[in-house]
Amino acid sequence: MELDLILRWLHVIGACVLLGTGAGIAFFMLMAHRTANTLIIAHTAGIVVLADLLFTATAVIVQPVTGALLAWRLGWSLGEGWIVASLLLYILTGLFWLPVVWVQMRLRSYAQYAAASEIDLPSE
Numbered sequence: 339m340e341l342d343l344i345l346r347w348l349h350v351i352g353a354c355v356l357l358g359t360g361a362g363i364a365f366f367m368l369m370a371h372r373t374a375n376t377l378i379i380a381h382t383a384g385i386v387v388l389a390d391l392l393f394t395a396t397a398v399i400v401q402p403v404t405g406a407l408l409a410w411r412l413g414w415s416l417g418e419g420w421i422v423a424s425l426l427l428y429i430l431t432g433l434f435w436l437p438v439v440w441v442q443m444r445l446r447s448y449a450q451y452a453a454a455s456e457i458d459l460p461s462e
Contacts, residue, residue: 342408345404345411348404349401351400352404356394356397356401359397362389363386363389363442366382376449376452379449390439
């Protein structure tokens with residue numbers, strides 16, 4: 339029974355990390371861009387990429403693992419309708435998240451270059 343409780347906590351914490359980092363990263367990137375200051379944008383983008391790698395990517399792995407283990411421990415089939423729907427939504431969300439990470443990494447590089455060169459960010 340104790341393992342079930344640990345898995346549930348890990349699953350809930352993973353969901354909180356995904357929601358929290360997603361909302362936090364979006365907020366801080368928006369605030370940095372509103373300043374139009376390349377130094378602030380470069381610094382914020384660097385932290386955002388690091389946070390995505392450390393926290394979001396970890397939670398992305400933890401969620402399906404703990405979910406599958408919970409389903410197995412509770413005797414649920416991974417073929418149940420709500421589990422299949424959840425997995426499909428999870429995959430769809432991931433397909434939207436991956437390009438965002440790529441854009442964040444490009445933006446970080448552009449902003450670092452612009453800040454070092456003391457020029458404005460390119461329009462793209």
